[in-house]
Amino acid sequence: MKRYLIIAVLVALTSCANNNRELSYSDVVHRMVDFQRLAQLPEKGEESGMFSSHDRKSKYNHLSGTYHNWSANDDGLTPQFIRKKGDDMVLAEMDGPGAIVRIWSANPGKGHVKVFIDGQKEPLIDMPFRDYFNTSKLTAFGYSNLVYETNARGFNNYVPITFQESIRIVAEPEWGQYYHFNYITFPDKTEVEVFKKNLSDEAKEALQRVNQYFENDLGERPSESSASLLREETVVLQPEEKQSLVIEGKRAISAFNVEMKNIPDSLMEEVLRKTILSVTWDNNDDPAIWSPLGDFFGSAPGYNHYKTLPMGMTEEGMYSFWYMPFESLAIIEFQNHSGVPVELDISLKHEDNPFKKNNYGHFHAKWHRDIMPVEEERWPDWTVLKTHGEGRFVGMFLSVWNPKGGHCVQYGGEGQHWWGEGDEKFFVDGEDFPSTFGTGTEDYFGYAWCVPNLFQHAYHSQNYTEDNMGHQSLNRWQIIDNVPFQESFEAYMEKYFPNKWPTQYATVAYWYLDSKGEDLIGPTPVDQLYGYETPYDVYKAKNAVDGEEMKILKNTGGWASNDVFVKETLYGKVSGHKALIWFGREKDESVLKTGFNFPHSGQYSVSVNKVQTKDGGRFSFYLNDRLLNDAVSFRSAKDQTPQIENLGIVNLNEGEQELKIKWDSVSSSGKRMMIDYLKFEPVNK
The missing domain is CATH 2.60.120.1390 (Protein of unknown function DUF2961)
Structure with missing residues (x-):
């Protein structure tokens, strides 16, 4: 309880500091837990937005008033920078006073990222981008509940980097792929204490207090008035x-x-x-x-x-x-x-x-599905919130129904391989082009690579999952990075997969709005609240162990995954819509060992449903160290062609089994292997 009272005092001091236009670093830190401040209507000069590696082919034509390539989806692959200076890439630059309050990446690399503030010629921070998410590399980032990788592969850093006049973030080659830098700005003439690598004792104490609260006390209110009534x-x-x-x-x-x-x-x-x-x-x-x-x-x-x-x-x-x-x-x-x-x-x-x-502002929270559709040129934007007035956007909850899984070229276009490809787009005060333009739905929620793992942190969670083949439940709260608006706010999430796929969204948008503002979202009819999801039964092969059920035990070859969706044209032929994928690799042993549980002892005829590809290789199969076949080919003239091949008869004892696969590097012209399932048909004696 003592910790909460200290936080309450510091939050109160923050409010006083704001009135005097002076902000210490600890004042900024305490905005990370200051709920009361969110209700205060924004002052002129308060802004929030994001620099990101979104696909820059998406543009707005001011002369014609039209959007072009609005569905472009090569985030992180097309030029993912503002401009280049030699080989270096400028990822973010802006004037102050302000702060970077969230850094995210899906794939930070070894190349250095440099942070220059207030016109300084020497960088304030100069280290590999991956070290921005390592608590042992910089003392100021040494707070494991503010700097972390989620259980679903997203890298996050919520330590504020404050600046007075300007900030410029420059990346060297090999810095990685994909980035977000969320920023806030302060009203004009605000004097803010700038970030230092060697933090003051007061700044360390503020960060440590928030870090400890996030570690031990989520679920308890961080501050409370002594005069509150129950x-x-x-x-x-x-x-x-x-x-x-x-x-x-x-x-x-x-x-x-x-x-x-x-x-x-x-x-x-x-x-x-x-x-x-x-x-x-x-x-x-x-x-x-x-x-x-x-x-x-x-x-x-x-x-x-x-x-x-x-x-x-x-x-x-x-x-x-x-x-x-x-x-x-x-x-x-x-x-x-x-x-x-x-x-x-x-x-x-x-x-x-x-x-x-x-x-x-009054607190608003509205649940809805499929409201306010956008014009065709704005596809695939899906409306989260449209509102008019003054206020702050503070986050969203997203409920997803996606029973087929990933890969929707038919409706989503080439490259749309899973439901969450869509970017968040936030338009503030009538912007033609959004000041927040994301790189993927899962990136907004703080994770990456469509990994369907549960995680929970102070500002975001994936709290329910059916492995991207059913329901998903996610939320993201924007507390220090809330989005202030003076006239209007519009939030969209790109949704490439249509309802008829079926992929269906429901959301709750959370925001503050002045008493005269316009909330455009009405109640949803009762008969559309529950059971609206379009049903779909996933094809499952009988007497089979699916590739996605096989645990990867050892890999001395190339990339392997048991969570890869095949093309949607194969959904009626490939069990579970997924395959186990692996690539052989030269100059290595190139062996993949997998394990699976089998429920019944007996004699079985074993076959494999191969998903053959143009770059398929030749592989040997061993079950519990017994050679089944040393020349299983996964090559075909047409990509992703299923074919069943018999592997022989085996005797199995119930329990754990080991399947070993070895790449034939001598006679193979390809390296890829994709297994849909192993089928075990009982042999009648």
Whole structure:
């Protein structure tokens, strides 16, 4: 508790510093946990955006007012820099005062990245890009909950790099591939303490405090007023019943917790989607919050345990720490559209609203699907949020239904090999070209390479996954990197795979908006809340062990993966739509060892379903060290051609089996191998 009180004091000092136009480095750091500041309407000069390695073939023609190559998708492959100076590449440059508040990459390399600030000729930071994500290489980056690689291969660095006059980021050759540099700017005439490699004791203490909080105390509010009041209620809703909680006065909700009671696991998914949370501020005609209860708390389908800074689902219940001020009245409404009674234990903390009237925004959160479609030239943009007025965008939750898996050339165009290729695009105050233009859906959420692994950190999580072949649940919170707007804000996520594929999105957008602003998102009809997903049954071969089920135990050859989708034209022939892929490599032993579990002892006829390719090679197959065939060819005149080949008869004992594959480097003209499955047909004696 003492740590939270210290953070509260420092947040208060930050507010005072902002008024005096002086910001210490620790003031900036504490914006990483300052929920109250998000409700404050932005001042002139406050901006947020991103430099990235997006495909620069996407352009806006100011003369014709049209978009060109808007679906271009060679992010990180076409020139991924602003300009070149000799062999060096300028990745970012801007005037201050401001700060870089997030660095991300999917593939940082050994080439140096140099950071120049305030016109200095010598770089403030000069080291390999991969070391920006290594806590042992620079003392200022030595905080493992601010600088890390996710469990899904995304590299993230949230240590602020502040500057007063300007910043320029330059990369040498071999620096890697793919980058984001998220920035914020401060109002004119702000004096900000610039970043130093050798941090002051005060700066170290501020970073360490946030780091420790992220490590140990997510799920606990980082600061709390000593005068806050606790409101606890138990609400029991019969089917179609609606009940409300009312808070009167000039107040602010600082913590909101809900626990579901007595709901069977088999019904939890439906109940969470069909129980609606609606919140109306200050007698407005329309709710500012409208969402299925589970989705509002950042995860779906069902109840999935995770913790992030503002939101989470735990054993004790769901929590939200978004700061929600209002002038005179809050009406918090719950409605049950499920067919069973719903019991909710609700806990609210609220305190005096510290803001002057018209100097703060109301908190908004809206769930929707497929609203406000864009014109054809803007394909594949999918609308997350359109709003008018003053405020701040603070993040999104995205629920994905993608039962087929990846690879959609038919509808998505060449190169669209999985559902998450799409970039985020944020247009602020009527911009023609977005000041935030991303490099991939998973990149926005802080991971990379479509890796379907669970992870949770303070600002983002993948808290539910069905291995990219079903439901995915992701969120990203923009706290220090919130996006201020003075007139309007539009957020889009590129969605290459259409609903008919089927790939279907639902989202909750979170933002603050002034009391006169325009929220364009209305409620979703009840019959479109649950069960809207288009069903699809994935083909699975009988008596088979799929390649994606084989664990890679040892690899002395080239690249190998058990998570590669084949082309969609093969989805009716390739079991699970995936294959085990491996490449032989010269001057090595070039052996791949895999393991799998087999349930029944007996004698079996073994065959392999090969996915043959133009660069396919010749391989030897050994099962439990017994040679099955030393000349299995994976070569064909046409790419990705399935063919079944018999490998012989084997005796197996139930349990773990080992499949060893050796590349024939002498007689092979190709190196690739793709296995759909091994089939085991019982031999009748």
